[in-house]
Amino acid sequence: MAIVGMGCRLPGGVDGPEGLWRMLVDGRSAVGPIPPERWAGYAADADPRRRAAAKRATGRGAFLDDAAGFDAGFFGVTPREAELIDPQQRLALEVGWEALEDAGIPPDRLAGTAAGVFMGVGSDDYGRQMLEDLPAVEAWSGIGASLCGVANRLSYALDLRGPSLAVDTACSASLVAIHLACQSLRAGECGVALAGGVNLIAAPGLTLALDAAGATAPDGRSKPFDAAADGYGRGEGIGVVVLKPQADALRDGDRVR
Numbered sequence: 001m002a003i004v005g006m007g008c009r010l011p012g013g014v015d016g017p018e019g020l021w022r023m024l025v026d027g028r029s030a031v032g033p034i035p036p037e038r039w040a041g042y043a044a045d046a047d048p049r050r051r052a053a054a055k056r057a058t059g060r061g062a063f064l065d066d067a068a069g070f071d072a073g074f075f076g077v078t079p080r081e082a083e084l085i086d087p088q089q090r091l092a093l094e095v096g097w098e099a100l101e102d103a104g105i106p107p108d109r110l111a112g113t114a115a116g117v118f119m120g121v122g123s124d125d126y127g128r129q130m131l132e133d134l135p136a137v138e139a140w141s142g143i144g145a146s147l148c149g150v151a152n153r154l155s156y157a158l159d160l161r162g163p164s165l166a167v168d169t170a171c172s173a174s175l176v177a178i179h180l181a182c183q184s185l186r187a188g189e190c191g192v193a194l195a196g197g198v199n200l201i202a203a204p205g206l207t208l209a210l211d212a213a214g215a216t217a218p219d220g221r222s223k224p225f226d227a228a229a230d231g232y233g234r235g236e237g238i239g240v241v242v243l244k245p246q247a248d249a250l251r252d253g254d255r256v257r
Helices: 017-026 048-056 079-083 087-103 125-132 141-145 149-158 170-186 205-212 246-251
Strands: 002-009 031-033 060-062 116-121 164-167 193-199 237-244
Touching: 002 017, 002 087, 002 246, 048 205, 087 116, 087 149, 087 193, 087 237, 116 149, 116 170, 125 141, 125 205, 141 149, 149 164, 164 170, 170 193, 170 237, 237 246
Parallel strands: 116 164, 116 193
Antiparallel strands: 002 237, 031 060, 193 237
16 A cells, blocks of 8 residues: 555644654654633533533643634635534545645545545544534534544545545544555555544543543653653644555556655
8 A cells, every 4th residue: 555645733833744744853742731712611611510620621732723723615615514513524624635735636636536535533522512502503513513524524525435434443543544444445445545533622521531540641741661651641633644555656656655
């Protein structure tokens, strides 16, 4: 299998593979406090127990600078629908497009083809919040809150006809998504596949559960193989690769990453 394109959006202002490489070479850390607006609704909750619980959750980790930004018009999404889309779906649209650009594949060239989308997704914080607000639920809420929409919305926007699925296997979700994409390519179900994973920490609930299990580091930093290890640091972001069988990539003159 050949990786012919890559895209990512990660903490520390990283907006592509080159930015990630620069951050690693510079030895910069993206760990810091959660953006103040992220859990603002919980901090202002009328229930003092909910306010106290949210405040108790570990508030340090690796967070995206802008989780709310989205060029809805570029993808033909109406403003109202855009408001009801899980940011993980919005990230998949933008970074999936960027990965195809990196591969030198005009996205519209894939329209009507059996190209596939395989995305690992580890949480649905945003969707749960939307569906809990019962008076505000409307037609767009269903797909906007769904995990499947992370993959399906990208397939729909690009008019792709191949497999389109989201997979949740916890920490291995993006790896399993890439594995399934490779299997699909080998089976001839698709000729090109976009595969990767996304995570956004939109609510404190899962963090509280991990805190209770002793899984999270208070300082938000992972310290593997270190005597000071005291849990792992939660983080968010998205990475997408464009995959093709190596023989096809060489035949087509693709740049093999």
